[in-house]
Amino acid sequence: MSYQQARWIEPLIFELSKQGRVGWALPGKPRERINIPKELLREKLELPELSEPEVVRHYTRLSQMNYGIDSGFYPLGSCTMKYNPKVCEELAALETASCIHPNQAEETVQGALELMFRLERFLAEIAGVARVSLQPSAGAHGEFIAMLLTHAYHKSKRDDKRDQVIVPDSAHGTNPASAAMAGYEVVTVPSNARGRVDLKALKAAVSERTAALMLTNPNTLGLFEDQIIDIAKVVHDAGGLLFYDGANLNGILGKTRPGDMGFDIVHFNLHKTFATPHGGGGPGAGPIGVQRELEKFLPVPVVEYDRKRKRYYLDYNRPHSIGKVRAFYGNFGVLVKAYAYILLMGAEGLNEVTEAAVLNANYIMHKLLGVEGYELKFDASGPCKHEVVFSTEPLKRETGVTARDVAKRLLDHGIHAPTYYFPPIVPEALMIEPTETESREELDRFVVALNTMAQEARSNPEKLRSAPMATAIGKLDEVKASREPILSWRAHRKLAKK
Amino acid sequence: MGHPYIPNTREIRKQMLREIGAASIDELFTDIPPKIRLKRELKLPPAMSELEVKRHVQAILAKNKPFTQMLSFLGGGVWPHHVPAHVRSLVQRSEFLTSYTPYQPEASQGMLQALFEYQSMIAELVGLEVANSSMYDWATALGEAALMCARVTRRKKFLVPKLISPERFSTLQNYASGPGLEPVKIGYDRTTGQLNLDQLKKEMSQDVAGVYIENPSYLGFLETQVDEIAAATHKAGALFVVGVNPISLGLLKPPGDYGADVVVGEGQPLGNPVSFGGPSLGIFACRGELKLVRQVPGRLIGMTTALDGRTRGYCMVLQTREQHIRRERATSSICTNEALCAVAAAIYLASLGPRGLHDLAELCTSNASYTMKKLNAIKGLRAPIFDAPHFNEFTLNCDDTRVSIQKLNAGLLKRVIQGGKPLRTEFPELGGTALLCTTELHSREDIDRLASALKELLGGRR
Numbered sequence A: 001m002s003y004q005q006a007r008w009i010e011p012l013i014f015e016l017s018k019q020g021r022v023g024w025a026l027p028g029k030p031r032e033r034i035n036i037p038k039e040l041l042r043e044k045l046e047l048p049e050l051s052e053p054e055v056v057r058h059y060t061r062l063s064q065m066n067y068g069i070d071s072g073f074y075p076l077g078s079c080t081m082k083y084n085p086k087v088c089e090e091l092a093a094l095e096t097a098s099c100i101h102p103n104q105a106e107e108t109v110q111g112a113l114e115l116m117f118r119l120e121r122f123l124a125e126i127a128g129v130a131r132v133s134l135q136p137s138a139g140a141h142g143e144f145i146a147m148l149l150t151h152a153y154h155k156s157k158r159d160d161k162r163d164q165v166i167v168p169d170s171a172h173g174t175n176p177a178s179a180a181m182a183g184y185e186v187v188t189v190p191s192n193a194r195g196r197v198d199l200k201a202l203k204a205a206v207s208e209r210t211a212a213l214m215l216t217n218p219n220t221l222g223l224f225e226d227q228i229i230d231i232a233k234v235v236h237d238a239g240g241l242l243f244y245d246g247a248n249l250n251g252i253l254g255k256t257r258p259g260d261m262g263f264d265i266v267h268f269n270l271h272k273t274f275a276t277p278h279g280g281g282g283p284g285a286g287p288i289g290v291q292r293e294l295e296k297f298l299p300v301p302v303v304e305y306d307r308k309r310k311r312y313y314l315d316y317n318r319p320h321s322i323g324k325v326r327a328f329y330g331n332f333g334v335l336v337k338a339y340a341y342i343l344l345m346g347a348e349g350l351n352e353v354t355e356a357a358v359l360n361a362n363y364i365m366h367k368l369l370g371v372e373g374y375e376l377k378f379d380a381s382g383p384c385k386h387e388v389v390f391s392t393e394p395l396k397r398e399t400g401v402t403a404r405d406v407a408k409r410l411l412d413h414g415i416h417a418p419t420y421y422f423p424p425i426v427p428e429a430l431m432i433e434p435t436e437t438e439s440r441e442e443l444d445r446f447v448v449a450l451n452t453m454a455q456e457a458r459s460n461p462e463k464l465r466s467a468p469m470a471t472a473i474g475k476l477d478e479v480k481a482s483r484e485p486i487l488s489w490r491a492h493r494k495l496a497k498k
Numbered sequence B: 001m002g003h004p005y006i007p008n009t010r011e012i013r014k015q016m017l018r019e020i021g022a023a024s025i026d027e028l029f030t031d032i033p034p035k036i037r038l039k040r041e042l043k044l045p046p047a048m049s050e051l052e053v054k055r056h057v058q059a060i061l062a063k064n065k066p067f068t069q070m071l072s073f074l075g076g077g078v079w080p081h082h083v084p085a086h087v088r089s090l091v092q093r094s095e096f097l098t099s100y101t102p103y104q105p106e107a108s109q110g111m112l113q114a115l116f117e118y119q120s121m122i123a124e125l126v127g128l129e130v131a132n133s134s135m136y137d138w139a140t141a142l143g144e145a146a147l148m149c150a151r152v153t154r155r156k157k158f159l160v161p162k163l164i165s166p167e168r169f170s171t172l173q174n175y176a177s178g179p180g181l182e183p184v185k186i187g188y189d190r191t192t193g194q195l196n197l198d199q200l201k202k203e204m205s206q207d208v209a210g211v212y213i214e215n216p217s218y219l220g221f222l223e224t225q226v227d228e229i230a231a232a233t234h235k236a237g238a239l240f241v242v243g244v245n246p247i248s249l250g251l252l253k254p255p256g257d258y259g260a261d262v263v264v265g266e267g268q269p270l271g272n273p274v275s276f277g278g279p280s281l282g283i284f285a286c287r288g289e290l291k292l293v294r295q296v297p298g299r300l301i302g303m304t305t306a307l308d309g310r311t312r313g314y315c316m317v318l319q320t321r322e323q324h325i326r327r328e329r330a331t332s333s334i335c336t337n338e339a340l341c342a343v344a345a346a347i348y349l350a351s352l353g354p355r356g357l358h359d360l361a362e363l364c365t366s367n368a369s370y371t372m373k374k375l376n377a378i379k380g381l382r383a384p385i386f387d388a389p390h391f392n393e394f395t396l397n398c399d400d401t402r403v404s405i406q407k408l409n410a411g412l413l414k415r416v417i418q419g420g421k422p423l424r425t426e427f428p429e430l431g432g433t434a435l436l437c438t439t440e441l442h443s444r445e446d447i448d449r450l451a452s453a454l455k456e457l458l459g460g461r462r
């Protein structure tokens, strides 16, 4: 263990400000008189004043106090933190991608439309769906739009009693939240002892009020819902739709497809499966795919190709469309990166991605099962998919050390913490997703670290409880942060004056 | 042979399989029922090398004509500005670029502080105490603002100006559909574009959750009756929501100073490329009152201390509003947001500072004034169509020329000029009108070129 993150005592940018400094020069001077009445103008603006080198140094230091995939292993379950190829960044930054305006004349953006058209078709093939819209800005946005499509679909069938959406108790929080945002009542179905949807409970939950089931497969436990054919039948027989949360697509690329499993609407997380960087929280892109009968409801516009004119164009003339869900056509810059990534991998490469990712997860599962203190709460008989959820409950019982303590201590080893306390159905959960871009040596190092920590928990539990030490700062007072929230420099200064 | 992004070679993978007691990789996929196993390869192009991909993508994108290679007057929701080189180089630092949401604050102080600074600068800019760390874009931020108004007031109507951006209105309708919130449009004065106050007051009732205006408006003019609108809104117990182009606030009075409870907007012009309309940056800010803050959608970064009570640090706060804790009772389902665009905005604002942003806003306004003056001088053209002060966008009407905007734009395009956005499908009542935008990218010569091209095109007809 020899890790130490940079530890700058870096003031807020406002505190570095000196009157009169500026980090930018204007390309000209205003020559017209400004015809705006004085009462509409502002009197003061308290932004920081710095020169360019000062700004650069400040944010460089901040970046050094941040851990990314390029810094090291990032086994953050459900987030598919794989390596992001640099060439994709280069392509998205080209002027021919970054300096085009969405309202430019069609003939001046043929390249953008062609790229989107092709990417749509790649994604449709990967998921086994009829049509894709690239507009959603992220996964949760895709989910929300899927719920709007669900509503439009049932409405078109004059079926307005369907006011419930079924979500397994293992689902990601965005699923129930998106359903509720679209006005649905959320019905939760429990998982069975095998960590899969309890089919009996599902049968009892469906009714003429069921609008849809939201499911991710592999589920958040990293287990494949092997009864998916029956699940689909139960929901379809009840008149509901099946929505696929595509966050876990990395576990099945080229092996099976949501469309073939019976899903009607599918979303993709390009910032997970398709290697676009997560940017410390975004931007991402969450395209949705649909089967034929839902196509006409997709948001406007859709990209079409006119064979006669040999031209791509944006089609707004779609009377059944739900309309707009954001401005313009989606996070184009992210789409360019995902498109390049799919070309880099090809069909065989994507298949290999899943094989290597699943193998890496099974390797960790196998190795960790041999470490006392960690256990699986569900089905240990079969393989997992791209991720595995361990429980540190035995360790907690024995030593009082929690999953959170273990996760924080990993940071001291220069390894990012796994997702913890999720999914909610596993006590003391550590959700581990290695991805395909990690070497066996890295996985071994991870297992050794977890092993060391299990021993540390017994010999010196305080070490774990006081972790992390090697990061830019130690544990924070998060309770105080939320009890008396200080959300801006303005608020901080007001408080300081009191 | 290995794969560039997959460190475990086939040989290593074989060894790993052996170690875990699996005979082949297929054993790890036996849980997928045979009936749904894909029995063929995906139909995708074969893998390409980095060089091939680069050439291929470059070739496709070369079919675009970037606005850097022509003269463009498009705005209308995203606006072309110069992105300083250091802004791009800093957000490309891979510690920022390749990190996830800062769930582990100890290892993510850099991102957290940068986002706190973003929130702080946005709060200053709009004149409120709280800004979240981003929404998807302006349109969805508006949708979320309307939902928040409904949650806070428990009311069912949301008033918007008739001249709202139609894309934002359609998005709002979709967001409002969940709780059955009803967006209602308020008309405008045909000469000035200003909100019809009489109608506003008539629609004001105990049902109204919020009143929304855009300032500058979608069509570029400023709303001058903000104080009256705020007063009427608050009198009815509703919330006042204002949508902004943040660059304008280098010059204009911050909405917080004229009574806005919530401010939304598009942060793209703050250091982010136009990029065909996305990634974008949804601005969301509100007053500091806890009643509002607890209803804010999305992530909030707060200042706190380490457990020693002294060392300053930052972390995500009030997470009990969010989907991963509150699930179906969350204030929004947003999870992944536009964090890196927010960091770009922070770096951009810190670089310009108050003076720089003021001068930039002034230059954009001045360029628009000059363009209007030049175009107005051309026979048959009218710019703007509304008698009101304008920021950097304005309307151009050509009804008196007997030439359509489409025709003019086609003629301009032949001269390597991209004209304004035609408004006929969005606002038929405005006739042959287009929406134009100028920023610091436009020099005087550029504007003169537009004017002489239009003169030529119109002269040629007569």
Ligand SMILES: Cc1ncc(COP(=O)(O)O)c(C=O)c1O
Binding pocket: A078, A079, A138, A139, A140, A141, A172, A174, A175, A216, A220, A245, A247, A248, A269, A284, A286, B334, B335, B336
């Ligand atoms: C299983 C699952 N579903 C949905 C989402 C939401 O995706 P996004 O963050 O892109 O909105 C996530 C992301 O964390 C996820 O892990």
